[in-house]
């Protein structure tokens with residue numbers, strides 16, 4: 001297993017890119033990001049509701065200066081279109097619903113199509129996918145379920161960064177010290193049983209023309225899987241790992257990294273994505289509508305004793 005690949009040559013290369021591309025700061029200082037709720041898959045949650053959002057994703061976005069709106073399932077297409085034009089980005093969280101046959105994936109599809117259409121016509125609309133969100137984005141882009149089994153549940157790894165990192169939107173402004181840490185230390189947490197191999201990726205033209213691979217990893221059996229993707233022409237980003245757990249999940253028998261550098265990469269990613277959302281000018285039509293959509297209208301439930309999440313928002 002070759003894990004430590006990001007060394008001096010990448011270092012210098014990165015420096016030149018950092019100078020070439022100044023950071024573009026988003027101007028919308030009151031961004032609101034939607035998180036799509038998902039069907040409860042764990043039976044112990046059913047006593048609280050039919051759909052949920054783990055609080056760690058909410059805190060992740062809030063920590064970088066965004067507010068959050070839950071995107072409920074089974075709304076009408078018109079309601080989703082209206083919501084789309086009121087918010088500045090969407091996050092597809094991790095979880096466990098069917099990649100195609102779920103209310104979550106149908107809702108994700110609607111926002112994905114709207115985001116592509118909007119970004120193509122100059123209205124920059126970012127989407128972030130984490131773990132299951134990553135997997136669903138690859139299914140939406142390719143129209144296929146390309147996942148294969150990977151043994152990467154409860155394991156923290158360093159990212160094997162690709163050369164495309166240096167010209168990527170996600171990382172070309174990352175401090176070198178942070179990139180070195182993420183390439184060397186076990187600070188990206190994996191909790192997945194499926195993944196996309198680089199081979200599958202390259203064999204699928206839709207995927208390989210749409211995204212660039214920014215990092216890969218090997219699972220416990222040595223199977224290579226893609227850990228970070230960035231769309232070439234759209235503000236669409238996907239990670240198979242979980243940047244939110246480093247700061248917001250604490251179960252002591254799970255491999256959640258909490259070192260100084262683990263906190264740094266988590267905050268860096270949150271700052272990056274929320275800055276992307278600041279480039280979108282959408283807003284609710286009035287304060288009242290905005291207030292009633294925000295997640296502050298719901299109370300998270302204590303779930304640390306029944307799940308890997310400290311708190312969960314339940315709906316429906």
Ligand SMILES: *[C@@H]1O[C@H](CO)[C@@H](O)[C@H](O)[C@H]1NC(C)=O
Nearest residue numbers: 039050051073074103315316
């Ligand atoms: C959404 O609709 C599906 C299909 O009608 C239904 O099975 C499911 O319970 C609904 N989910 C919610 C949260 O209302």
Ligand SMILES: *[C@@H]1O[C@H](CO)[C@@H](O)[C@H](O)[C@H]1NC(C)=O
Nearest residue numbers: 039097098099100101102103
């Ligand atoms: C889709 O999911 C529903 C509800 O879980 C199930 O009844 C149905 O058989 C599934 N359809 C397919 C094609 O898998």
Ligand SMILES: *[C@@H]1O[C@H](CO)[C@@H](O)[C@H](O)[C@H]1NC(C)=O
Nearest residue numbers: 155156157158184185186187
């Ligand atoms: C990182 O994790 C791997 C796999 O669990 C382990 O073999 C390795 O010793 C860890 N490295 C460090 C620096 O902790």
Ligand SMILES: *[C@@H]1O[C@H](CO)[C@@H](O)[C@H](O)[C@H]1NC(C)=O
Nearest residue numbers: 153154155156252253254255
């Ligand atoms: C998860 O991984 C950690 C660190 O490797 C280990 O100590 C723990 O026992 C694992 N937990 C489970 C539930 O497998």
Ligand SMILES: *[C@@H]1O[C@H](CO)[C@@H](O)[C@H](O)[C@H]1NC(C)=O
Nearest residue numbers: 044301302303304305306307
């Ligand atoms: C978990 O904690 C909550 C809040 O303290 C409590 O109401 C609930 O009964 C606990 N559940 C279990 C399974 O221990």
